Amino acid sequence: MSGHRIEKAPKGEQKQGKKGAVLAGVIAAVLLCGYLGLCAWVGGRNVIMPHVGISGLDVSGMTRDQAADALKNALAEERGDPITLNISCEGWSGKLSAADLAVDQETTVQAAMQAGEGPFLLRGGQYLAHLLGAGSQVELALQDQQPALTALLEDMERQVGDVTMAHWQVSGQTLELTKGVTGLAADEEQAAQLLHQALDQGFAQKFGQGEQNVTVDVDLPVTQMPPQEPDFDAVHQDVYTEPKDAALDGTTHEIVSESVGLDFDPAQLKAAYDQAGEGETVSIPLTVTQPKETRESLSAKLFRDLLGKGTTKVGGSAARKNNVALSAKACNGVILLPGEVFSYNNTTGSRSASKGYQAAPVYVGGASTDEVGGGICQTSSTIYYAVLHTTLEVVERRSHMYNTGYVPAGMDATVYYGSTDFRFRNNTNYPVKLVTESYDKGGSRYLTVKIYGTNETGTYAVPKSTTFDQVAPTTQYKADSSIPRGTTKVDRKQNPYTGVKAKTVRYVYNKDGSLNQEQSMGTSTYKMRPKTIYYNPADGDPATWANGVPPQPSTPGGGQTETKPSTGENTVPAETPAPETPPQTGGETAGGNEPPSQDLQT
Template identity: 25%
Template sequence: MRRKSLQVAAVALLGTVFAVLLGLWAAERVCVAPDVIVPGVTVGGMAFEGLTAAEALARLRDYEARLLLRPVRLECAGRAWALPLARAGVGVEHAKVISEALSVGHRGWLLHRYLERYRVAREGKEIPIRVHVDRQKLTSLIAELTQELTILPQNAGFRVLPDDRIIVIPAREGRCVDAPAAYDQMVAILNDPGREPVIRVALRTLSPEYTTEEVLAMGLNCLLGEYATTFAPEKVNRVYNISVAAGALDGLVVRPGEVVSFNKVVGPRSSEAGYKTAPMIINNEFVDALGGGVCQVSTTLYNAVLRAGLAVVERHNHSLPVGYVPAGLDATVTYGGADFKFRNNTDKYLYLRTAIQGNRLVVKIFGNNRFKRRVEVRSWVTEVIEPKRIEQSDPNLEVGKRVVKQKGIRGCRARAERLIYDGEQVVREELPPSFYHPLDEIVAVGTKAVPTVIAPREGVTKPKPEPEPQPETTVEEAYPQGTGFPEGELPSGVESPGETVYESGR
């Protein structure tokens, strides 16, 4: 029994010694530096053993240069084109291939690495060359080569004719080469040298984004309401600001139920947005500021909205009466402050058009003829507020002289209403009331003494003559008759404008 145990131990010891000797022999045979590819590794059929990362990269780049010279043909609809692989975004994935080659025999615990090197040295290890294709570049190249076969789709749309009729422009399908289908074929050809280097694709249909049925469903078929105001064309900056703000509204499409904010659509009145300096009402007086004149656009839109029978959500009057609409029918706006908002209270779309025609700003609102109504808009003055007369001493004026520095303007309170006729029914809507501050008249009174020179006469004392009263003068060149302000914004007085009647549609 003792002898048998000794024999088993001896055999185990001999096996261990043999394994150690074998491992040391294998390690010595296949031992390489960690930055060198071990023997037996091939890449794409090319021997890479003993190469460093830099040497492997150079060999792969040489292979890539030869690969890009391969002729590949694209065929579609009986036509054929050569595909330059360099422009198609074809390339070898150098980093991935080199990393995989270097990892052989250099990863895992020590004995595992030695055993892997021994096995690879005996059996070999093939690493495929991975070729990538830039899908976007390939698609762009194919679109460029096959441009003659491409027909772009046409979206359905609508056009407003000079007589305010609306016509629908039908949609049209397009076509193009099915470039996405070429990608998989290209990858297969590059990774299989024995495959026929031909990519065959078909034409595919391109659908329009907006169909004819979708545009017809918008329901745009008539003019619901319009309004126009006039301006002084010689006020260049002000007219420019009006055109910029009106341009932001032109072409606006409003969904059913949507609330439109003038400030949100038009945006900030800044120099970056293209606005210039012109007079506007700030703190009950006219001052030069960026965007002067924009309120005429919001006012014109407000009146068009009223006559289109739409719902007004927010409206504010100016602090002073303006001259381009009757009292009670203006709508002031300030970016970040007072806004004008209206809601599309129809179940169809609305479409806005704005235009500068000579010295007129025109706003038109188009919609569906089911909502076309006869509309009357009335406004009237309920109270006239007289301005105060303020006299200010002016040491630069001679005694007895008086100059009107600011012409007084009446303020007022005004009311307005809208009547919407639906057959025999009449809906009367009271519009928001308006209060306009008066503008005080300011008169400069001279206090400057005028010296009197008297020739001396012996024995005679002559009293100084009293200064004769001078007539009051006005600065007519600054404030023309009938306006009260240079911009023509304010009337010389406030009179009841009476009644305005408008029938929507044509």
Template identity: 25%
Template sequence: MSSSNPNASSPTGPTDASGEQWGSEGSKHRRKRRLWPLWTLVGIVGLGGILYATDIIMTEGNVPRGVSVGGVDVGSMSKPQAEARLKNQLSDGARAEVEVAAGDMSTTLDPAQSGLSIDWDATIDQAGQQPLNPITRITSFFQQREVGTISAYNDALLDQTLTRVEQELTRDPENAALSIDDAGTADIVDDVAGQTVDTDEVRTAVKDHWLNEQRRVDVDADVTEADVRRDAADDAVEEVVDKVTAGDVIFAGRDDTDGVLRPADMGRIVTFVPEDGAFRVDWNRDAAQEILDEQLGGTEVELRNAGFTGTGRNLNVTPSQDGVLIDWEKTLDPIEEKLLDTAERRHEVTYEEKKATYTTEMAEKASFDDVVGSFTTGGFADDSGVNIRRVAEQVDGAIVLPGETFSLNGHTGPRGEAQGYVDAGIIQDGHADKAVGGGISQFATTLYNASYFAGMEDVAHTPHSYYIDRYPAGREATVFEGAIDLQFKNTFDTPVLIEARADSSSLTVDLRGVKQVEVESDTGARTNFTDPERIELSGDNCSPSSGARGFTVTDTRTVRDLNGGVLSRDTTTTVYDPAPIVSCSG
């Protein structure tokens, strides 16, 4: 009887879940085929682990694979190797000049002189360590990673450079300029905007970007526009330049002679000054007069008073001449209207007749018989006497016409060695000294007193700072070439002749003419005394002195006509400083 038990064993052995029999050779091969992928995977993982471990060991401490700095591949290198390569390939570029620009201005800096350099260690360190992530390590074989450079700074050097850079990127605004050139056309200079830069911004930009490929650092500029712009110049050209240069401006003079102001002359006459956003126009009438006078001067007749030639009292009369002179004020004013008028470019010259104030007839009646003023001084040293006699020679015979002013400096001109003057004693700061021309003040004092008693008008005289006892107190004068002068005016209607004579011990100056007045001098008492100070000097020119007290004194001049009537009475006050007590050392 057969069994129906489904679990009864097969005669060939047990079966697996798929119905295969376990014990057969075929089933073993089939099982191997099913397990080989697993073993392959295990092998690959194991090999990968070995390679991974080997890579970690071999690259320990190196720059990560795939890293470049400034385009230079340093991946997988040791740090010393990477630093050497970077220095070799990037150092020259890091030393190149850097342009720093702001607005429309730029300048340059030298990195080495500015304390800018590359921190090689920090640059390499920032690449980091070899990654532990196996995927990252694998992709690093195929990808490059760029890391930036890190800079090092010498702040002291950088501060010096940035101070200069800031100055060279800064400027004040410049107004437009306008002028008329020698061709009679407008010459315009455009305005320039001013600008400033922020110091901190410049510093940050330079530090962050000095190593970029362009070798250029850009900084923002704060711009300030000029007060007077190009459009103001254009307006002035239309309103003024085009009109004054529209053609010749003619000034018709006598004898068919014309003076012409041409467009090319207008640059000397018309100038433009930037002011309050526009151009102020300045009109130079003197320049226009100078240009026209060169052309019209021949139409004038010189005004000349009568004069005298000859020596001493052997004089000949130089005739007077009435003049015909251009009245420039009436001819030119208002100059702006005449130059801007494009319709009327021709104007008449206005002349004025001038009569001589001292005529030939007056000169022919002149007399120099009377001594109208005279004064004598003495007591001078030999060297001073040389200069006194020389200036007396120059002044002797001078004539002062009615209404004229005599100037001692103007008459003699320079008084140096070339003119016959020598080194002689002077008073310098209250003590004795020497200078070329010393002693001239004695002549000035003598001439001043002669003119004083002649009734001449005192135009300019300067007393000595310290009183000199050979001169009358409050009635003396000093001179200094180019600075201090003696001047007096002949207010009478007759001329005066100056006669000056000097010997080894005295000097006399006479003013001769027609006596018309009597003059009295009243010298007041000395007051307000001041005591001298003591000083010590050295040198060959030092001269000991006991000093002298300073004081104040007045002088009153009374001028009377020949009948005794008072014409004027004037008082002058003179303050003398104390002369120091001088002792010499050495």
């Protein structure tokens, strides 16, 4: 067994070595802490590093706001002492001033703030390097939109470039596309980069070197460039046309001409383009779709057919006849395009004295009274009566409280502005027009409503109604001390009405007269109103009168006066009384058996 003995260092030397290692560690820790502190301090200063410039403009040690002000002032100074770029390209020349270019000052200052910083652990070193003379120059950032630069490059391209771009045209029922031809062209991306560099150079000469009236020459290169392939989807969007029928303009009432539909397959066009040589023209067929309706055909069809007609006799006072004529005039000539809805209230508007409407009888809570616009329900009812003779769709309709008498039971339409309306929809494929006429004939006033449109199939409608549950007017007595004793007076304003219900059906027939369908239009309910007789309360209960005649008052001599029952003085009736037995033909109701709170029935 062999080996050797390791000599141990003296104890004093061992202690000295340990002290040196500890001291070195302490120094390293101090230096590290100091460096980390420096990095933190640099990051928290919020100022630009030493020896940092913006295209020659010194912004060292500035805050963000200070640097922004310095850049703003420098750019303003440049406007009075311009930096000019003299640009040339293949014999073309142009000029561009730095003032023509929009600088993105915020982005530029932000780049200066970040210059030289780097990651946290490198900030201290970067700061020391900049402190010892290392520098950073930040280029001016330009805004995305540069109208002056864009216009200059476009002018250069027009003068220098001779690349022939692809172009297309529609010829008859084919699409022709001519392929472009390779030629000289300026590289706009490279040109913009070179101009940007020249701009920075000009600012560096002005800001960094103090030169005035700086001019920088820039020579832009050209290159051989093939024609750009067309955007086939964009070509399709330009060529594609939806077929459109001629139609009537709802505002001007003029016919808008038709459009022929055009379409093609973009993939087919691209395949033909790929196989063509430069400058060669290729063509593909277009899919042409003719409209169903032309200007000429529509003109021949518009309002050619009388779809339905209704006529009513207008009675009552002159004021009532005036109101009927005014409301009819407001509806005359109204045109509804397919799908549009006619609203009687919207068409006539509020019935006010300023529009010429006068006070005439209406029903309020079942009683007759005078109100401005009384009588206009005859117009809405006559229109409804005409609609019932068509296949047009009824949207809203309500029957009167009492049977009107001027249209068959179930064929009236009450309205009251703001609450109750009459509406119908044009459910045909063509416009319809209302034509109203108020006229005198044979000493009487009449109102006629005609609905014109285009009857494509020849169908027609016949409305009929069946009445039932008739209730004859009862008689009621009301005491009135103004009535002379021994006499009575019949209320001629609150006329009696027979109560009745009317179920209406619209029968739609084909052109050959065969029944197509039966449309149930609902049931209308009209209330009974009793006959009212006024009497003097001193004559006692009418139920005790002999033969329904009030007792005669005694004469001063003890006798009685001759019995002469009186009907009193008649007032102007609210309307021509409804017949005791309503007509057996009637019309449609859109529902609603309960009367409105105020009912413009006449």
